[in-house]
Amino acid sequence: MKIFTLPDVGEGLTEADLVNWMVKVGDTVTVNQVVAEIETAKSLVEIPSPWAGVVKELFVEVGDTVNVGDNFFAIQVTQSTDGDDEPVQAPLVGSGPKEDTPGRRRRRRRPQPEAPAEIESPVEPEPVEDAQPAPEPAPVQKSDLFTKVLAKPPVRKLAKDHGVDLSAITPTGQHGEVTRADVQAILDGTGQQPAAAPKAPEGSETIKVTGVRKATAKAVTASYTTAPHITVFREIDATRTMEYIQTLKKHPRYADVRISPLLVLSMAVTQAALNTPQANATWNEDTYTLHHHVNLGIAAATPRGLLVPNIKNAHQLSQLEMAEAIQELTQRARDGKTQPAELTGGTITITNIGVLGLDTGTPILNPGETGIVAFGAIKQKPWVVDGKIEARWVTTLGASFDHRIVDGVEAGAYLADVAAILEEPALLIS
Numbered sequence: 118m119k120i121f122t123l124p125d126v127g128e129g130l131t132e133a134d135l136v137n138w139m140v141k142v143g144d145t146v147t148v149n150q151v152v153a154e155i156e157t158a159k160s161l162v163e164i165p166s167p168w169a170g171v172v173k174e175l176f177v178e179v180g181d182t183v184n185v186g187d188n189f190f191a192i193q194v195t196q197s198t199d200g201d202d203e204p205v206q207a208p209l210v211g212s213g214p215k216e217d218t219p220g221r222r223r224r225r226r227r228p229q230p231e232a233p234a235e236i237e238s239p240v241e242p243e244p245v246e247d248a249q250p251a252p253e254p255a256p257v258q259k260s261d262l263f264t265k266v267l268a269k270p271p272v273r274k275l276a277k278d279h280g281v282d283l284s285a286i287t288p289t290g291q292h293g294e295v296t297r298a299d300v301q302a303i304l305d306g307t308g309q310q311p312a313a314a315p316k317a318p319e320g321s322e323t324i325k326v327t328g329v330r331k332a333t334a335k336a337v338t339a340s341y342t343t344a345p346h347i348t349v350f351r352e353i354d355a356t357r358t359m360e361y362i363q364t365l366k367k368h369p370r371y372a373d374v375r376i377s378p379l380l381v382l383s384m385a386v387t388q389a390a391l392n393t394p395q396a397n398a399t400w401n402e403d404t405y406t407l408h409h410h411v412n413l414g415i416a417a418a419t420p421r422g423l424l425v426p427n428i429k430n431a432h433q434l435s436q437l438e439m440a441e442a443i444q445e446l447t448q449r450a451r452d453g454k455t456q457p458a459e460l461t462g463g464t465i466t467i468t469n470i471g472v473l474g475l476d477t478g479t480p481i482l483n484p485g486e487t488g489i490v491a492f493g494a495i496k497q498k499p500w501v502v503d504g505k506i507e508a509r510w511v512t513t514l515g516a517s518f519d520h521r522i523v524d525g526v527e528a529g530a531y532l533a534d535v536a537a538i539l540e541e542p543a544l545l546i547s
Contacts, residue, residue, distance in 0.1 A: 119168050120191045123183045132184045133157045134327045135177050144172045152190060156328045156421070161453050170194040182327065267294035276300050329422030340484045344400070347520040348479045349528045353536045355495050356510045361542040374440045379469055381542050382492050383439055387411045387431045389534035390465050395523045396488035396531045397465050405522050414466035414483055415443060417450040425483055426455050427463035436545065467492060477513040487519035490535065
């Protein structure tokens with residue numbers, strides 16, 4: 118019998134939540150057949166079987182959090198091989214498409230039905246780490262940051278069957294895990310009886326924080342408490358941007374791609390980042406790095422929560438390529454097919470709160486970045502033009518920066534560059 122343990126995906130992730138079993142005990146599976154779906158802090162991932170055989174045991178229940186290295190499932194292989202009963206790890210299979218091959222032109226896609234895809238706060242991509250084999254779990258030290266109770270599946274089942282709260286038991290296991298003896302002591306009355314979990318008031322609901330929401334909470338807390346934010350605002354006459362967008366929509370080259378003012382803003386944010394590299398930087402304690410490339414993050418509201426996939430080397434894209442990249446990136450996010458690589462390496466972010474009808478906001482930096490621009494709703498307002506009041510399309514930008522790198526001068530210069538392009542999109546081709 119072969120035992121499969123949850124592998125390290127090589128993206129700095131240490132745990133995942135089981136979303137669905139695609140098989141049950143007794144089923145016959147083939148090599149590479151998908152047996153389960155898990156949700157990490159970044160994406161849905163399919164787990165394939167590395168062997169052909171019969172499913173003998175499923176160690177985890179749907180909704181459980183599984184640590185890297187935990188036993189996941191067991192299979193009685195069709196043909197016996199050396200190493201039976203030894204835990205084996207295998208690579209995960211992402212549920213979305215692979216990254217485009219360098220130099221390969223993006224395939225045009227028909228525009229999808231419009232739906233709000235951008236919201237106000239980014240989520241931190243976990244730092245990328247090289248995958249390391251972990252045959253033996255490292256000793257666990259309890260921390261306020263991690264509330265996951267370590268216990269083997271049979272122990273969890275015993276506790277669940279008798280209504281015992283594992284989190285209230287002091288573990289005695291070698292690696293900080295709750296043992297069967299710990300649970301049995303509670304049942305025998307010789308151990309400390311766990312206090313009953315507090316119930317939510319009538320009419321309320323307690324939600325377990327997992328996956329993307331858990332990562333978002335961690336990210337925004339870390340960003341807000343470690344990076345001193347400075348936020349500036351600017352109201353802009355975007356009338357010519359609106360006219361420009363209507364012109365592009367009628368052009369045959371843009372027939373297969375969705376065009377919106379976000380395209381002009383993306384081009385403007387990218388160009389301004391090259392002009393003011395302090396807004397496109399990374400703080401490194403006693404040094405900071407100015408990036409001379411732009412990986413443009415687009416904050417996207419998805420069924421799984423808030424994600425910030427980024428467009429790699431956005432500064433090298435033409436206007437049409439940028440429009441295609443935005444469309445593909447946001448569509449993959451809505452479909453739950455965002456890949457981990459798309460969530461790392463961002464240098465500056467846009468959050469389009471205008472799709473929610475909001476005028477402006479104070480966005481929180483995506484950790485590791487020093488700039489984020491909130492794009493407010495574009496509305497018709499009275500505006501003074503050449504001494505006369507006219508109805509114009511007006512929007513407000515709110516931009517937050519890491520004050521350790523960006524001072525008022527740089528913040529003002531950056532926002533002025535973005536505003537200039539929104540006020541006159543012809544600057545994009547000058």
